[in-house]
Amino acid sequence: MIVPMRDASEESDLAGQIADGALVLVAFASLRVTLWHASVVAFRLIDLALAPEPLTIAEQLNQASDPRWSVSILLVTLPVFLIAFRMLSARLENNPSLHHGKFFVLVLALLVLDTIMTVVTTIPGFLVSFLSETAALSSLLKIATIATVYGAFFAYLVCELRLSVSQ
Amino acid sequence: MSDARTTFASFVAALGVCAIVGGFFTMEPAWIGQAQQTDLQRQRDLSAIANAIVVFKHKQDNLPYDLSKLAESPRPGTAPLALSDPETGQPYDYTRVTSHSYKLCAAFKLETLPTPTAPDRTPTRGLPSPWTHSAGTHCFVFDDQSTTPLPDPTQGEARS
Numbered sequence: 131m132i133v134p135m136r137d138a139s140e141e142s143d144l145a146g147q148i149a150d151g152a153l154v155l156v157a158f159a160s161l162r163v164t165l166w167h168a169s170v171v172a173f174r175l176i177d178l179a180l181a182p183e184p185l186t187i188a189e190q191l192n193q194a195s196d197p198r199w200s201v202s203i204l205l206v207t208l209p210v211f212l213i214a215f216r217m218l219s220a221r222l223e224n225n226p227s228l229h230h231g232k233f234f235v236l237v238l239a240l241l242v243l244d245t246i247m248t249v250v251t252t253i254p255g256f257l258v259s260f261l262s263e264t265a266a267l268s269s270l271l272k273i274a275t276i277a278t279v280y281g282a283f284f285a286y287l288v289c290e291l292r293l294s295v296s297q
Numbered sequence: 298m299s300d301a302r303t304t305f306a307s308f309v310a311a312l313g314v315c316a317i318v319g320g321f322f323t324m325e326p327a328w329i330g331q332a333q334q335t336d337l338q339r340q341r342d343l344s345a346i347a348n349a350i351v352v353f354k355h356k357q358d359n360l361p362y363d364l365s366k367l368a369e370s371p372r373p374g375t376a377p378l379a380l381s382d383p384e385t386g387q388p389y390d391y392t393r394v395t396s397h398s399y400k401l402c403a404a405f406k407l408e409t410l411p412t413p414t415a416p417d418r419t420p421t422r423g424l425p426s427p428w429t430h431s432a433g434t435h436c437f438v439f440d441d442q443s444t445t446p447l448p449d450p451t452q453g454e455a456r457s
Contacts, residue, residue, distance in 0.1 A: 161309065164309060164312075164313050165309070165312075167316065168312045168313055168315075168316035171316040171317075171319050171320045171323075172316065172319070174319075174320075174323055175319050175323060178323055197319075197320040197323055197324055198320075198324060200316070200320055201316075201317055201320035201321060201324070204313055204316055204317050204320070205317060207313075208309075208310070208313035208314075208317070211309065211313075212306065212309075212310060215302070215306050215309075216306070219299070219302050219306075223299075279312065282305065282308055283305075286301060286302075286305040289301040290301070290302075293299075
């Protein structure tokens with residue numbers, strides 16, 4: 131039986147691909163979590179700013195969930211994203227094969243799908259509140275927040291996908 | 298970095314920093330959570346005292362003249378009554394109003410938060426919980442048959 135042997139350059143190439151794959155996953159996972167929790171904090175700010183009538187401090191502070199979790203998560207994921215994204219960008223510029231690799235394109239495509247699903251499942255809930263006029267302005271602002279945050283993410287992903295396909 | 302990546306990374310960085318600053322700004326101070334817990338304990342204590350008074354009334358056919366009588370009365374299978382404030386240690390204020398009613402007072406840190414009301418439950422609006430209280434010293438009036446306070450006609454007025 132002939133066992134195919136890998137030479138040193140193939141092994142280092144494989145290690146490089148795994149490292150690139152891990153970098154892509156870390157960058158986009160931290161980005162996804164950052165966007166979600168930034169939106170959670172934005173919703174809380176909207177709720178507090180648009181309280182329907184004058185409330186005591188205790189009432190105002192209890193209008194929405196405590197943002198400690200979101201802030202703690204953001205304190206971790208934001209620097210992780212910025213570092214990983216910078217490293218990823220450098221890798222993409224130095225190694226164009228990574229840009230049109232199947233794994234990178236697959237991750238981008240999955241993120242596009244995830245973004246669409248997030249928007250499609252989140253916005254109808256706010257639209258119901260908006261149309262029933264229970265919290266029209268706050269619902270409108272929350273829809274605008276989702277549209278801005280995930281719209282920017284979607285535009286970036288499409289831009290990156292275009293580059294990948296065109297290369 | 299390409300322009301699109303630079304722009305997007307800057308957008309996420311700005312969004313994240315704003316969210317962190319905004320989150321710190323809107324965080325509930327720790328003392329509010331502690332004060333809510335202590336107020337809840339005060340309410341539980343008053344409820345337990347009212348319960349003990351109902352039992353006392355059934356046994357003695359009379360309301361106690363002070364809370365120490367209540368502590369002396371045996372209540373097998375129940376936890377010892379907390380007759381004083383969990384924070385200050387001051388005894389709860391008990392006053393007989395008539396031979397069939399009495400009032401219990403406690404000093405609350407915070408005003409009771411309104412119970413969330415769904416839009417389809419509008420009939421319950423305007424009917425606050427009998428345990429609704431303002432911040433500061435608040436007295437609940439009870440009759441000798443019930444462990445929940447009687448509706449307070451002065452509810453909504455500021456007290457201190």
